[in-house]
Amino acid sequence: MSALDAHLVVRRDGFTLDAELRAAAGEVVALLGPNGAGKTTALRALAGLVALDDGHIELGGERIDGIAPEHRHIGVVFQDYLLFPHLSALENVAFGPRCRGVPRSRARAQAAELLARVGLAGQAGRKPRQLSGGQAQRVALVRALATGPRLLLLDEPLAALDARTRLDTRAHLRGHLAGHAGPTVLVTHDPLDAMMLADRLVILEHGRVVQTGDAATITSRPRTDYVARLVGLNLYRGRADGDLVRVAGDFTLTTAGPQHGDVFVAFPPAAVALYAARPEGSPRNTWPATVAAVLRHGDALRIELTGPITVAADVTPAAAVQLGLEPGRPVWASLKATEATSYPA
Ligand SMILES: Nc1ncnc2c1ncn2[C@@H]1O[C@H](COP(=O)(O)OP(=O)(O)OP(=O)(O)O)[C@@H](O)[C@H]1O
Structure with missing residues (x-):
């Protein structure tokens, strides 16, 4: 089966997508990013719905970027499913193979088998409006797979589902993708x-x-603020000399591992402890800070602090009350060196 090797360049007013993307046969690659990062543009470029201004798309060593979308042998699942409303689930799945000349009875038998594989044998005769969101999502996936595509593209496949269905569907989708x-x-x-x-x-x-x-790797070693926020870590760039990393001005953190040169330092908000006064016999990293904001974070409170570095700390509600944490309150922050990971930038 074919691997994907793409360099996608799409230029628009004020925005350029310039991304290399590779995926091995059988590999699921997630394109993750904030709003406006270019994810949809990349997907549409792979599907052939947006033309490349530069770069290439190869599938199994064959260039496909000059080929019309319908001849690329790509299966696409859009977030709003786009099932044919007047066709049953079975007919929706059989439609692609029928268009490719597969005889009716064989296309229907294959469709029935595919639907059964995702637990929808009992819903094969239903129209899309008679299906739940999660069921419609599975029909859309099976329909995309029915023609045996060389590449499968999924656009926010769970976005249209409610939280509960999303949880169930997410758990099963991985198996279906296999x-x-x-x-x-x-x-x-x-x-x-x-x-x-x-x-x-x-x-x-x-x-x-x-x-x-x-x-x-991504969750333990983020390389941008977006990724650090995504995985809930404090992240700094600095220069390392052994286990000392200068992260801002003359502010230095003692970290877990010896490094040299440009590094990132990351640690979780729960690793930061707060005190009303400078702690005695303190861990190596201790600094004065000021509370900038107090936010709910699950069962804890997330305290955003300014000072020599901007940092997030998680404390229990009881500790927050005891320390009188509110914006403007001066505190001492401390961090154990063993909790601060450093890695090359
Ligand atoms: N048809 C278009 N014409 C011009 N600019 C566009 C077009 N579609 C998207 N853009 C711009 O391209 C950039 C990337 O948009 P894109 O939709 O690919 O991002 P995204 O990562 O999918 O975002 P989201 O998560 O919000 O869907 C944005 O700045 C957007 O405004």
């Missing part, structure tokens, strides 16, 4: 979708790839 032998590219701005469904994440910001890797 039935596709070719590469899959999934576009989402939901980090959970990306991490649960994809083998590898490609982070897109301002039309450029800023980081790529598996979920574990």
Whole structure:
């Protein structure tokens, strides 16, 4: 089965997409990024709905960027499913193969088998409006797979679902995707979708790839503020000399590992402890800070602090009351060196 190798360049007024994208056969790659990063543009370029201004798209070593969308052998699942409303689930799935000349009875038998595989044997005769959001999403996926596409594209496949259905569907979608032998590219701005469904994440910001890797690498070693916020870490750039990293002006953090030169330092908000007075026998990183904001964060409170560095700290509501944390309140922050990871920038 064919691998995807693409360099997508699309120029618009005030926006340029310039992104390299690779996916091996059977690999699910999530394209993750903030609004306006160019995710949809990239997906539409792969599908052939937007022309490339430069670059290339190769599938199994064959250039497909000059080929019309309907001849690219690409399966697409859009977020709003786009099922034919007047056809049953079975007819929707059989439609593609029928258009490719597969005899009616065989197309229907294949469609029935595909629907059964995603647990929809009992819904095969229903029209899209008689299906739940999660069921319609599965029909759309199966329909995209029915023609045996060489590349599968998913555009925010769970976005239209309510929270509960989203949870169930997300859990099953991964298994359904395993039935596709070719590469899959999934576009989402939901980090959970990306991490649960994809083998590898490609982070897109301002039309450029800023980081790529598996979920574990990306969550432990973010390389941009967007990714750091996404995974809930404090992130700084600095210069390392052994375990000391100068991160801002003459402010230096002691970190867990020896590094040299340009590095990132990352640590979770829960690793930052707050005190009313300078802590005694303190950990190596201690600095005065001022509370800028107090936000709810699950069961904890997230405290945003200004000072020599801007930092987020998670504290319990009880600790927040005890310390009288409110905007403008001066505090001491401390961080154990073992909690601060440094890695090359
Ligand atoms: N048809 C178009 N013509 C001109 N500019 C466009 C067009 N479609 C999108 N853009 C611009 O291209 C940029 C990227 O948009 P795109 O929709 O690809 O981003 P996205 O990452 O998918 O965002 P979102 O998550 O909001 O859907 C944006 O600045 C957008 O305004």
